[in-house]
Amino acid sequence: MEKLRVAIIGCGRISEKHFKSVIKSEYASLVACCDIKTDRARNAASLYNCRSYSDYRTLLSEEKPDVVQICLPHYLHSEVSVAAMESGSHVLCEKPMDINYQKAEWATKRAKELGRLYGIISQCRYNPTSQFVKKALESGKAGKILSVTSTLTWARDDLYYSGSDWKGTWDKEGGGVIIDQAIHSIDLANWLIGSEVKDVAATIAVQGHSKIQVEDTACGLICYENGVRYGFYCMNNCCCNEPIEIKFFCENAKIILSYDWAKIAWKDGSEEVLDLTDRMDKSLGDKSYWGVSHIEQINQFYRSVLGLEELEISAEEALKTHALICKIYEKAGIAK
Ligand SMILES: NC(=O)c1ccc[n+]([C@@H]2O[C@H](COP(=O)([O-])OP(=O)(O)OC[C@H]3O[C@@H](n4cnc5c(N)ncnc54)[C@H](O)[C@@H]3O)[C@@H](O)[C@H]2O)c1
Structure with missing residues (x-):
């Protein structure tokens, strides 16, 4: 079986869970990572043996990964997910879907239109x-x-x-x-x-x-x-x-x-x-x-991309919790 080519965007605190999961997975191999803080990207690349980028658009066009895993600040989640899906990748993004409902819904809709798998971490x-x-x-x-x-x-x-x-x-x-x-x-x-x-x-x-x-x-x-x-x-x-x-x-x-x-x-x-x-x-x-089950969900995502299983935590599924989170803020007086 050919392994999925994976890239990770965002090399901060949570990224270790994603890097280690790719390295351990039988379904995937890590090709590249990206962080605007170039030292973070370079360090991760040397630790996990992949190429490093400081601009995610360059990574997407040069590497054309099968799967992109997103470990970025919340306000960038939908925007970068959609850019990755538009360039041909399936996307597994860290929670939450975004900082409001509208952008999360837009990214979910784009995934459907583009025929990409779009998963959200809820390990x-x-x-x-x-x-x-x-x-x-x-x-x-x-x-x-x-x-x-x-x-x-x-x-x-x-x-x-x-x-x-x-x-x-x-x-x-x-x-x-x-x-x-x-x-x-x-x-x-x-x-x-x-x-x-x-x-x-x-x-x-x-x-x-x-x-x-x-x-x-x-x-x-x-x-x-x-x-x-x-x-x-x-x-x-x-x-x-x-x-x-x-x-x-x-x-x-x-x-x-x-x-x-x-x-x-x-x-x-x-x-x-x-x-x-x-x-x-x-x-x-x-x-x-808070659990160490990232690897279970990440492998489930890879199996779905390979057509071996149905995706369990799809964007549509994650949108239910995201809608509730936004509603909680609204009821507490914060417009979402
Ligand atoms: N599932 C979990 O249990 C869990 C736990 C912790 C964090 N998270 C989530 O992971 C995500 C990242 O959180 P974190 O704690 O790792 O944050 P962090 O600040 O440590 O890391 C984010 C990284 O993204 C980089 N970045 C910012 N803008 C960029 C851009 N345009 N292009 C490339 N890189 C960019 C930053 O330089 C930084 O290194 C958040 O969504 C957070 O909620 C999930």
């Missing part, structure tokens, strides 16, 4: 614990979901924000803890609830940072057409990084989903636990509170 869906909970909910044994809660309490200090010139701004990051961090917990809950959103109430605030424009604290309630009420709380000004915790209160069980463990407490007092505390793959680098 936590591939955590074995998420899959375990999905199966349990789908089995019907737990009964209907009645209510859901999620918490995300992470630490993103001033050093984190000063490390990326676009973070902490409305025009480039497009928001703070919701669009950047809690998107993981909100996506998991929204995906597992699996119903249409009926109404949203939310409030946001910046409480623990002095140098950023965007929110570092948020809470809200999402009401679904199937009657589920989902309450979320998130803060990235916590003193430490705790694993996400999502609770599903169902007719016959309470289900708790975390990163490396999940528990189903049945009404009759019995319990089923999936405990992977010692078994999660840490070889891609460890940020154990």
